[in-house]
Amino acid sequence: MTTQALDRPAPRKPIDWWRWAGRVFLTFLLIFTVLPMVWMVLTSIKSQFAALQYPPQWWPAEPTLQNYWRLLDPSNSVGQEFLRYFWNSFYVSLLTTVIGVVVAVPAAYAFSRFRFPGRTFLFFTVLLRNMFPAVVFLMPLFLLMRWLGLVNTHGSLILTYLTFGLPLSIWLLKGFYDNIPIQLEQAARIDGATRFQAFLYIVMPLSTPGIIATSIFSFIGAWNEYVYAYTFLSKQDSMTLPVGIQRFFTEFATDWPGLMAATFMMSVPVVVLFLVLQKYFVRALTEGAVKS
C-alpha cells in the first residue's frame, strides 16, 4: 500500500531496471528452490527401472503410485516399518511440544515481567544454549540416559529435545509477552485478581498466537531432529522417521523412488503445518530480532 503512494508522485519513468532485475532474480531463485522438490516428486512416481535410466525420463513415462502404496500398506514389512517410524516421530514431537510449552510459559512470563536479581544472567544462559552444537551434548547425554535407563526409549529423546526446544521457546514467548501491555494486568490486579489469576485469565488468552507459534517451532524442530535419535536409538521399532528411512533404504541397493516417496511423506506434515500457520511461523522466526 505504501509503495503505491511512493510510486504515484514519480512521473512515468522509462524502465525501472531494478524492478526487472528483481523479477529475473526471483524467477531464478524460484527455479533453484522448487526444482529439487519437483524432481523428488517426479522420481517418487517412477518405478525403480524408470528412475535408473540415462538420460533420465524428464517426465515419467508410466507414472505409478506404487511406492506410496507400499509405504502406507501395513500388511507388508516396508509399510509396517514406515508407519511405525511415522507414529514414533509424531508421538515424540507432540509430547516434546506439549511439555516444552508448559514449562516455557511461566519462565518466559517471568523473564518478561519480573525484575528479580540474576534475571539478565539467567536469561543469557538460556539464550546461549542455542549456541551449543548438539554433538557437544551427545556424549554426556548418552551416558546420562544410560544411567537413567532411558537408552532406546522415547523418553530419552523427549528429554533431550527439551534442551534445544526450551531456550528457543522461552525466547520466543518472552517476545510475545513483552508486547502485551502491562496495564492490562495492572487493571486486573486493581479489580482484585491475584498475580496468578491475572496471568491465567488476562495474559494467557492474549498470548495464544505466541503459544501457537512456539508450538509449531518446537514440533517442527522435534520432527526433523536427527543427531540424537541417530545415536540414542538402535532398536528398529523405536526409531523416528529421519533415522528410520536411512536404515530402510541403504541395507540393500538404494531404492531411489522409494526413498523419494518416503522423504516426500516425511515432509508433508511439517510443510502442511507451516503453510496453514505460516503467519505465526514467520512471526516466531523474526520475533525479537527486529525491533520496531
Next chain:
Amino acid sequence: MSIATGQGTAVLAPTLKSKRVGPLQRIYNHRADYLYVLPALLVMLIVIAYPVYYTIELSFFKTPPNLQMKDKVFVGLDNYATILSSSSFREVTMNTLIWTVFSTLFAFLIGLAAALALHREFIGRGVLRALLLIPYVVSAVAASYVWKWLYHSDFGVIGALAVQFGLTDKPINFLDNLHTVLPSLIVVNVWKEFSFAMIMLMAGLQTVPEQLLRAAQVDGANAWQRFWHVTFPHLKSVSMVTVLLLMVSNFNSFIIPWVMTGGGPAGASDIWITQIYNIAFGRQRYGVAAAYSVILFIVMMTLGYFYVKALTRGDESRAG
C-alpha cells in the same frame, strides 16, 4: 557457563541498579518470581549444565572405549595436544571455515536480494514467499537425500542437465570429487537456509521509514543510493543477528555433510562437527572428542557473546 547457582545471582545482583536494598534482601523479596523459572531451570540444569560440565571434565581424561567411565585416566592437556598436532586438524579447520563463511555469505546475500525484491507488493507475493520458505522447513535429512539423488553420479538430474545443455560431455561426479564435494554441499546448505535470512530481512525492511525513502527520492537519490544510505543502515542490527545465527547454525551443522558424504571422500568434506562425531562414536575416543568439543565451545561462546549483545540492545530499558 550455564551453571546458574545462587552465588552467581548474588554476585550479579548489585549491577542491576538495586537501591539501598542488599542483594540477599532483593532475592528474598523476589522469591515468588523464581517459582516461574524453576521448572525451566531444572530441565536446563539436568540436560545442559551437567553435560557442559561433563564434557569439560572428560576433555582432561583418557577414556576406555567401552564407556566404562570409572576407568578413565587423567592426562592433563594431552587430548588438546593430540588434536592440535594431528595432521587432519588443519584441513578440517579449513573445511569448517570455508563451509561456514561461504554458506553464511551466500545465504545472506541471496536472502537480502530476495527480501528487497519481495518488499514491493505484487500478485502472488505471499505464495512466492511461502514456496521459498519450504526448504527451510523440511528436514535436513530429507533435503540431503533429495540432493544426493540430484547429484547422483550416473542418474543425477544435475549431471544430465549439464550434458543436455552441452556444459560437459559426461555426467559430473559431484560428491566423489575432492574439489567439487565441499562447494556442492554448500549449495545444498544455502538452498536450505537462504530463506531464513530472507524472512529476517523482510521483517527488518518493514522498519525502514517510508518517508525517508521518499525524501531521498525527491532529493534525487537513485535506487542504489537509497538502498545504501537509507535502507541498509536501518537493516544493520537485524543483519548482525541474522549473520550470527547463520554462522552458529553452519558451524554446528552436521546432517548435510554426514548424510550426504559422511565427511568423504578422503576427508574433503569433513568439518569439525562430523570429525567430533567420528572420533567419539566411530573411534570411541571420548576424551579427545570432548576436548575437540571444548575448542568448538570457545568459538561458539565468542559468537554467542556478540549474539547476545546484538539481541538485547535496549532490552533493559523496556518498561517492566
